[in-house]
Amino acid sequence: MSGPAITPIDSAAFEALVRARRDVRHFRTDPLDESDVEWLLSMAHRAPSVGLSQPWRFVRIETAGLRERLARHVDAQVSAAGEAYEGDQDRLYRSLKLHGLREAPVLFAVYCDDGTETGHHLGAVTMPEARRYSCVMAVHTLWLAARTRGIGMGWVSIMESEDVDAMLDIPANWACLGLLCLGRPESEEDAPELERRGWEQRTGWRSVVMKR
Numbered sequence: 001m002s003g004p005a006i007t008p009i010d011s012a013a014f015e016a017l018v019r020a021r022r023d024v025r026h027f028r029t030d031p032l033d034e035s036d037v038e039w040l041l042s043m044a045h046r047a048p049s050v051g052l053s054q055p056w057r058f059v060r061i062e063t064a065g066l067r068e069r070l071a072r073h074v075d076a077q078v079s080a081a082g083e084a085y086e087g088d089q090d091r092l093y094r095s096l097k098l099h100g101l102r103e104a105p106v107l108f109a110v111y112c113d114d115g116t117e118t119g120h121h122l123g124a125v126t127m128p129e130a131r132r133y134s135c136v137m138a139v140h141t142l143w144l145a146a147r148t149r150g151i152g153m154g155w156v157s158i159m160e161s162e163d164v165d166a167m168l169d170i171p172a173n174w175a176c177l178g179l180l181c182l183g184r185p186e187s188e189e190d191a192p193e194l195e196r197r198g199w200e201q202r203t204g205w206r207s208v209v210m211k212r
Helices: 010-022 034-044 064-084 085-096 130-148 161-168
Strands: 056-062 104-111 153-158 175-182
Touching: 010 130, 034 056, 034 130, 064 085, 064 161, 104 130, 104 161, 130 153, 130 175, 161 175
Parallel strands: none
Antiparallel strands: 056 104, 104 175, 153 175
16 A cells, blocks of 8 residues: 655755744735635645644634724733833833734634544543644644745734634634734745844754753
8 A cells, every 4th residue: 555655845945934934913915815725724734633633723704893803802912911011122012013913814713622522532631732732733834834825924822812712702612722814924024023123032943952
């Protein structure tokens, strides 16, 4: 029994793709082709999942009024989170654009269905959070796939999930992982915005590897 044919991927091209991934906040407002959106979702659905549970759920926000309610909610959370900062860091924080909920042509709320029976709980009995890790894999797969078509994505996490759940009328056993903004970036940058603006610098990979 033969497996699928796999063509070796150029490692330099893969590295360029990973380096080009950005958390985009500045979007052009022109619409995305629906075929591109469907392809991105199909790629996300190919992500690995514990027990093949496929617990990710993508809720597409298409109502203008609902989008604005979400944007106002996040604006309020951004303002409240800023109270933790002082001085120069506070001024820098207040100058950052932390979401593109109003401009991005495509908006999803991404959830993990913690009550799914798909996969028959394999691998999730002792570590149920593995389902949410699986959903993160789906989001990252979508993120990289988007870059191959010149599409940017921003992952918005500054929010109160209970409020978002109520706005979207979400089942009780779904856990919100964030809001995903998708669209063409206003510009392509060599470095992440937070790095360019001096918020934080990327560490070397050796700093996060330990030996025992």
